[in-house]
Amino acid sequence: MTHLQHLFLRRATGAAALALAVTLGGSLPGQAAAETLKLGNEGTYPPFSMVDAKGELTGFEVDLARAMCARMKVECEFTVMDFKALIPSMLQGKFDVLVSQVSPTPERIAKLEFSMPVVYNPQAFVMRKGVVTTFSKEALAGKGIRLAMQRGGAGIPYINKHFDGVFKHVYYDNPDQMRLDMLAGRLEGVFGAKINWTRELMDTPQGKDYELVGGDHWIGDPAIPPEKRGSSWVMRKGETALLGRVDTALNALIDDCTFTELRKKYLNVAILVREEACAAKTN
Incomplete structure (x- = not known):
């Protein structure tokens, strides 16, 4: 308790002093501070x-x-x-x-x-309809697909390992930015969490021009059952x-x-x- 708080308390008595101690951030005798x-x-x-x-x-x-x-x-x-x-x-x-x-x-x-x-919440590819007819590394290569991924996310090393050289990577800080650029036509696809993208895009009227392709992808440790x-x-x-x-x-x-x-x-x-x-x- 600060010197100023002690000064105030010396001028208060009884219940008023106890109430003032709590108000100023102190605690009652024997009362532990909350973790x-x-x-x-x-x-x-x-x-x-x-x-x-x-x-x-x-x-x-x-x-x-x-x-x-x-x-x-x-x-x-x-x-x-x-x-x-x-x-x-x-x-x-x-x-x-x-x-x-x-x-x-x-x-x-x-x-x-x-x-x-x-x-x-597995990862999934969300693509503009018509971009993908056959989903495979070979079929996707050379199409110049701009794919959004989240900075710091585990999807980046997964894509680098399994789809190396296939996409033009575009990095974002959060899914809101990705969705805005998708709807504005600045992206062909996103690699992101399936639950989130289904709820925030696919299940909305704006999602009519997009589709989930390529199935679910587990980006965690493959050794986990x-x-x-x-x-x-x-x-x-x-x-x-x-x-x-x-x-x-x-x-x-x-x-x-x-x-x-x-x-x-x-x-x-x-x-x-x-x-x-x-x-x-x-x-």
């Missing part, structure tokens, strides 16, 4: 995270993170920035947990702790105690169907196999 968990999120990944018309951070992952903090009995504090900056910023200690879905590539697994998966695949939240390597608390809270939210109730506010399809047990329990 604050600092969370990082990109805020431009609907329906998982976005900023609404009131300027408030919302979305499924944001709601889930707040529910997780409530189960952990901690206060949540969000930091929002472009996805490409999230992992470096967390490694620098600017926040504790990255709560925007991260694909578990071998390179990331080596330097990060991964929570249990929070969503299975199909039944265990999914994107997760991450924290710094060695934060095993925090990882255990996060996983305990997430498992509880799934088991009591809170996860599914939150998901249904934003998506009408299950995003984890474990949600099947809640199908008949939630409206």
Whole structure:
């Protein structure tokens, strides 16, 4: 407590002094300060995270993170920035947990702790209709297809490995920028998260001129068995105690169907196999 706060308190008595101590940021005798968990999120990944018309951070992952903090009995504090900056910023200690879905590539697994998966959201190609008739590396080569990808995303090394020399790469900070350029005719295609692009483009009137081609693509570690695949939240390597608390809270939210109730506010399809047990329990 500052000198000025002590001065004010010396002039107050009884209940008034106690109330003033709390107002000025102090705590009552024996009262522990609430733990604050600092969370990082990109805020431009609907329906998982976005900023609404009131300027408030919302979305499924944001709601889930707040529910997780409530189960952990901690206060949540969000930091929002472009996805490409999230992992470096967390490694620098600017926040504790990255709560925007991260694909578990071998390179990331080596330097990060991964929570249990929070969503299975494979990557897909969204193309303007008529651009692709046969989907194969050979058929796509030489067409000059301008393909959008997100800076810092695991889709970039995947494309470099499996479709080397096929596309003209165009990099963006977030999907909103990609969608605007797609609709303006400055791109022929996007390689991005299937759930997001289906909801934000394909299922809208603007999506009538586009199609999903080439099937689903798992960009995480190929050694992970199909039944265990999914994107997760991450924290710094060695934060095993925090990882255990996060996983305990997430498992509880799934088991009591809170996860599914939150998901249904934003998506009408299950995003984890474990949600099947809640199908008949939630409206």
